[in-house]
Amino acid sequence: MIVDSLFVNSGMVQMEFGGPMFPYISPNQSTTFEKEAARYRILPGDTLRLMIFNNDNKSHSFTIRGGGQSSPVIPAGNSASWDVHFSNPGIYQFADESDHNDVLGLSGMIIVWRGLDHEFYWSLREHQSDLNANILAGQPFDPDDFAPDYFTVNEKSHPEVQNDSAAVISGKVGDSIYIFLSNQGLMDHSIHFHGYHIQLVYSSINNWQLDWIKDSLPIKAQESQIYLLVPHQEGTFPVHDHNLVATTIGGNAPGGMLVLFTIDP
Numbered sequence: 001m002i003v004d005s006l007f008v009n010s011g012m013v014q015m016e017f018g019g020p021m022f023p024y025i026s027p028n029q030s031t032t033f034e035k036e037a038a039r040y041r042i043l044p045g046d047t048l049r050l051m052i053f054n055n056d057n058k059s060h061s062f063t064i065r066g067g068g069q070s071s072p073v074i075p076a077g078n079s080a081s082w083d084v085h086f087s088n089p090g091i092y093q094f095a096d097e098s099d100h101n102d103v104l105g106l107s108g109m110i111i112v113w114r115g116l117d118h119e120f121y122w123s124l125r126e127h128q129s130d131l132n133a134n135i136l137a138g139q140p141f142d143p144d145d146f147a148p149d150y151f152t153v154n155e156k157s158h159p160e161v162q163n164d165s166a167a168v169i170s171g172k173v174g175d176s177i178y179i180f181l182s183n184q185g186l187m188d189h190s191i192h193f194h195g196y197h198i199q200l201v202y203s204s205i206n207n208w209q210l211d212w213i214k215d216s217l218p219i220k221a222q223e224s225q226i227y228l229l230v231p232h233q234e235g236t237f238p239v240h241d242h243n244l245v246a247t248t249i250g251g252n253a254p255g256g257m258l259v260l261f262t263i264d265p
Ligand SMILES: [Cu+2]
Pocket: 192, 194, 238, 240
């Protein structure tokens, strides 16, 4: 049994220095609100017990997307414990899908995989800075009208994401480097590496590209994937979404889903 905590915190976020502030609800691992979502890493066979503390002013509950497991409903200011079981290795998403709380930030990834020497994590998400206040005010939201202006890896746009050592891939020529991706957003993305090819070793859906070795791989909304990168050369290269709207930040390029990474000899 792995025991960990999940604090539902609400606050204001900014996805760009000097950019707009907008309301957000985040699953965090402490009582301090931060935009980066909690991430849980366990081994196959482990049971995860989440102690959930709801610091928000409305009730919340979580489900494992596609998995049929639900937490208790936790009223504002209350707490509950939730045991989640996984019979297969993979990447799972926990989310509060009621009232579009997941669009407001309330979802994250649970990784159930064997231990590895070199692993990195990418939670993909889009944000529309003028939408969240309307959702919180109870106005209807039609996903067909979604027009995001911020695109994040671990809830940070480039260049801020360069400070995230869990997102910025690093290693040496010949290493087996695994990248755990979970698309928490509403859009499909296409992850494109410069300098290297990556192998798709896991997908949470029936993905006919499994085991393909390519420089670009699409990832659907709410899909999770694992890439294996075995670098054949040293150097510094970008990896970015090939859907170029997602490499903007507040309407300007470059930014968003773009990470520069370095492989050493
Ligand atoms: Cu490119």
